[in-house]
Amino acid sequence: MEPLDQICHRLLDRFPGAEISVIQNPGPAAQHSLLVGAAALRQVAEFLRDDAALGLDYCSNVTGVDWPDKVVVETTKSTVPDPAGGAPKVTEQKTERLEPGFLEVVYHLYSMVRRHGPVVIRARTANRTDCATLPSLTPVWRSAEFQEREIFDLFGVVFTDHPDLRRILMWDGFKDHPMRRDYVEPEDYEWEPTPHGDLVEKAKRAHAHPGGAPT
Amino acid sequence: MSTLSDSPLFPSGGAHVKAVTDEFHGDLLEVSMGPHHPSTHGVFRMVVTLDGERIVKLKPVLGYLHRNHEKIGEATSYLGSMPYTDRLDYLNAMTNNWAYAIAVEKLGGLAVPERAEYIRIILAELSRLQNHVCLAGFLLQDTGASGTPLMYAFRERENILGLFESLSGSRMMCNYQRFGGCRVDPSPEWMQQASALVDGFGAFLDEFEELITGNEILMARTQGIGVLKAADAVAAGITGPMLRAAGVAYDIRKVDGYGFYPRFNFRVPLGAHGDTYDRYMIRILEMRESIGILRQALRDAPAGPIMDPKAKLRGFRPKPGEAYGRIEGPKGEIGFYLISDGTPNPYRYRVRPPSFVNLTVLEDLCLGHTIADSVVILGSIDIVLGEVDR
Numbered sequence: 001m002e003p004l005d006q007i008c009h010r011l012l013d014r015f016p017g018a019e020i021s022v023i024q025n026p027g028p029a030a031q032h033s034l035l036v037g038a039a040a041l042r043q044v045a046e047f048l049r050d051d052a053a054l055g056l057d058y059c060s061n062v063t064g065v066d067w068p069d070k071v072v073v074e075t076t077k078s079t080v081p082d083p084a085g086g087a088p089k090v091t092e093q094k095t096e097r098l099e100p101g102f103l104e105v106v107y108h109l110y111s112m113v114r115r116h117g118p119v120v121i122r123a124r125t126a127n128r129t130d131c132a133t134l135p136s137l138t139p140v141w142r143s144a145e146f147q148e149r150e151i152f153d154l155f156g157v158v159f160t161d162h163p164d165l166r167r168i169l170m171w172d173g174f175k176d177h178p179m180r181r182d183y184v185e186p187e188d189y190e191w192e193p194t195p196h197g198d199l200v201e202k203a204k205r206a207h208a209h210p211g212g213a214p215t
Numbered sequence: 216m217s218t219l220s221d222s223p224l225f226p227s228g229g230a231h232v233k234a235v236t237d238e239f240h241g242d243l244l245e246v247s248m249g250p251h252h253p254s255t256h257g258v259f260r261m262v263v264t265l266d267g268e269r270i271v272k273l274k275p276v277l278g279y280l281h282r283n284h285e286k287i288g289e290a291t292s293y294l295g296s297m298p299y300t301d302r303l304d305y306l307n308a309m310t311n312n313w314a315y316a317i318a319v320e321k322l323g324g325l326a327v328p329e330r331a332e333y334i335r336i337i338l339a340e341l342s343r344l345q346n347h348v349c350l351a352g353f354l355l356q357d358t359g360a361s362g363t364p365l366m367y368a369f370r371e372r373e374n375i376l377g378l379f380e381s382l383s384g385s386r387m388m389c390n391y392q393r394f395g396g397c398r399v400d401p402s403p404e405w406m407q408q409a410s411a412l413v414d415g416f417g418a419f420l421d422e423f424e425e426l427i428t429g430n431e432i433l434m435a436r437t438q439g440i441g442v443l444k445a446a447d448a449v450a451a452g453i454t455g456p457m458l459r460a461a462g463v464a465y466d467i468r469k470v471d472g473y474g475f476y477p478r479f480n481f482r483v484p485l486g487a488h489g490d491t492y493d494r495y496m497i498r499i500l501e502m503r504e505s506i507g508i509l510r511q512a513l514r515d516a517p518a519g520p521i522m523d524p525k526a527k528l529r530g531f532r533p534k535p536g537e538a539y540g541r542i543e544g545p546k547g548e549i550g551f552y553l554i555s556d557g558t559p560n561p562y563r564y565r566v567r568p569p570s571f572v573n574l575t576v577l578e579d580l581c582l583g584h585t586i587a588d589s590v591v592i593l594g595s596i597d598i599v600l601g602e603v604d605r
Contacts, residue, residue: 027536027555028324057449058465061539061567063552108539108552108567112449112465118539143452145575154283169278169604178283 001116002053004032014047015040023122033106033120038134041123042161045140048109048119056119059141061108064151066180068128069101101128103157107137107144125157128180136162154179243271246586250279254357254590257600261577261589268585273578277571280604288564293319293531296564298390303549303566304602305387306349309342309379310544312392317473318540318551319394323533325526331396332475333516337409338379338391339542340505340512344416345375346545347456347498347505350597354495355427357594358436364427371419374412381405395526406513413509420502428499437491441580441592444489451575455547456501457596460486460493467543474542478515479508494595532559546570546597566605570598 004022011020011034019037036044048056073096080089103125110117125132136159138144148159149168156177159165167174176183249260258279264272284303288296300315301308313335320327327335352368376386382401383389391398401409427433443453448461458465466483468476484500486493533555541550547569554563573596580596581589 025536025538027322027534027538029321029536029538031321031538059452060454060541060548061550061552061565063563063565065554065563106552108550112463115465115470120539141452142450142575143572145451146571154285167278169281171278179286 001114001119004034004119007048007054007119008034010051011044011047015043018044020044031118031120033122036121036123038123038125041121042135042137042140044121045107045137048121049140053114054119055111055113056109056117057141058110058112058117059107059137059143060110060118061106062137062144062147062151063106063108064155064157064179065104065106066128066155067101067104068181070099072097072099102126103128103132103155105134105148105151105157107141109141128156132156133158133160135160136165138162153177156180248586248589250276255593256353256598259593259598259600259603261593263581263586263589265586268587270581270584270586270589273581273589275574275577277574277600278604280600282605284605285564285566288566289561292529292559293394293533293561294528296561297393298388300566301388301390302601303568303605304544304546304570304599306346306599307342307545308385308387308389309338309391310542311549312389313339313474314540314542314544314549315551316392316394317542318538318553319531319533321538321540322536322553322555323394323526323531325395326523327396328520328523329475329517330400330519331521333512334397334401334521335392336474336476336479337509337512337516338382340509341375341378341409343505343545344502344509345372346597347502348372350498350594351423351427351495354491354591354594355433357590358433360432364423367419367423367426371416378405378409378412381408393522393526393528394531395523395528396521400521406516409509410513413506413513416506417503420499420506424499428496433495434492436588436591437495437595439488440491440584440588441595442488442490443576443580447576447579448489452572453547453576454569454573455544455597456497457494457547457573459483460497461489462486467541467548471541479511481505481508491591491595530559532557537563541567544569546599546602547573549602566602568602568605570596571603571605574598574603 008020008022018040021035023033023035025032048054073094076093078091080091082088104122106120106122109119123134125134134157136148138148139161146168148162149165151157152159152165153167153170154177244265246263246265247260248263249255250258260276262274262276263270287299297312297315300311303311348368348371352365355364379389380386382399382405383391443461445461445463448458449463462485464483464485469483481504484497486497535555535557537554539550539552541548548567549569550567552565553561556562577593577596580592
């Protein structure tokens with residue numbers, strides 16, 4: 001299979017102006033990936049599938065990844081020369097910068113015709129809250145249908161143009177997205193009000209005032 | 216002597232279908248199959264819309280066994296997730312372990328000793344045998360052959376599980392593979408027992424096929440039912456025997472050549488029609504190929520270490536990076552996608568479950584068939600809910 005840099009160049013030639021870049025994987029696996037902007041994602045996917053040399057007709061794995069907001073502390077050192085002629089004074093200034101988080105969807109593509117792969121493409125949402133939207137690739141590879149539903153369910157990425165975007169693993173009335181890093185699970189899923197809580201409170205009050213509970 | 220076709224009950228010239236003109240014709244009936252229906256192979260539900268007995272719509276409902284396996288994987292060390300992968304496809308702990316081990320080995324750049332690679336192949340092929348034999352038994356149970364074929368299949372399966380137990384200490388939750396090798400070295404006696412089992416398995420398959428493969432009822436219930444076209448299968452990401460029954464020659468053992476599979480001589484059986492009968496036959500043929508692989512592996516397995524001495528199991532902290540590792544499991548492509556941030560726990564732990572993706576086409580296969588056929592079609596897809604729901 002042709003190297004990923006070459007695929008990236010060909011994509012940029014075909015879609016000038018699209019945001020496509022190679023993300024290096026520093027680990028020993030060396031499975032590098034293509035970061036594709038949401039605007040061009042659908043066209044890039046169709047190109048990768050239909051291109052004769054690549055023929056990536058099989059989308060094996062679709063993964064959601066949550067990258068929450070990060071506070072990055074940057075330290076800047078400044079050296080002030082001592083007017084008295086002594087050692088220069090080093091002052092450190094720390095600035096905190098908020099790196100906005102995003103949700104990422106990773107597609108692992110293979111070719112059944114050419115028997116090569118994987119080509120990894122990834123796309124990122126604008127943020128994690130009100131704009132967690134990406135174009136669905138289910139119209140390109142149907143194998144993404146259930147997996148994108150799962151990412152919608154567990155991460156909260158809204159896929160536009162998905163034919164049937166519903167929760168798949170959690171139940172329909174469920175509110176949150178449990179695979180997000182900041183998800184806090186409720187203490188008791190099955191809690192429902194019973195008289196026992198009130199009775200315990202009443203007993204506690206009676207205990208605190210042996211002469212009789214204040215009404 | 217009169218034949219069936221001469222009898223007044225079965226007039227010659229095929230079945231007679233009377234047009235339904237009663238008041239109910241055209242009314243649709245919605246039936247919820249499952250989650251406790253025995254034919255759904257676990258807690259799986261199909262919401263089926265019926266026109267008479269014909270299916271016009273089918274929506275699978277999943278998640279009854281969901282415990283957020285992937286989230287638990289993020290809160291556990293790399294080694295700690297290994298026994299938990301047993302619970303994904305709980306029929307094939309050995310191949311789940313292997314897929315996870317391959318992903319971690321890619322992530323951490325670990326090598327595997329030669330003997331361990333042979334042991335892995337032996338265990339994976341034994342696992343494939345018992346998975347396929349279970350499938351054949353369950354499929355016949357679904358067609359209404361109550362009990363007997365399933366018990367024949369389970370007899371053979373128990374023998375293989377006995378081998379797993381004597382090696383790993385557990386029949387099903389084996390927790391046997393490690394990244395960088397295997398946990399226990401099988402003794403020469405174990406290898407002999409395995410050889411004896413493999414030698415006897417062909418005779419069992421012959422017997423099973425003689426009883427079942429040409430059976431008229433099986434043919435009537437499965438041939439031409441639930442046809443999956445090759446192009447649809449590729450688009451929907453179908454893998455494993457189901458894909459090859461549709462006639463697509465894609466076996467990850469051949470394509471990726473992971474482990475020592477390129478050293479082995481075996482063929483990849485393909486179906487011609489993509490129907491339920493082909494999906495049954497593919498499993499039988501794959502078992503015969505697995506026997507061949509097992510014979511070669513048991514004959515050639517060298518002596519030597521079974522663990523990479525550089526592999527550090529406890530407190531394993533791979534460098535930041537990511538890796539996707541996959542193998543040809545008995546149900547299809549099982550893959551693990553791991554992202555490391557340099558800490559002892561994976562930042563992201565993703566399972567690519569074959570039977571979850573294979574369920575994508577369930578509705579397409581069932582449309583137009585009767586509700587009884589949907590049970591057989593679901594049986595031929597070979598799902599395990601531990602893996603579908605995770």
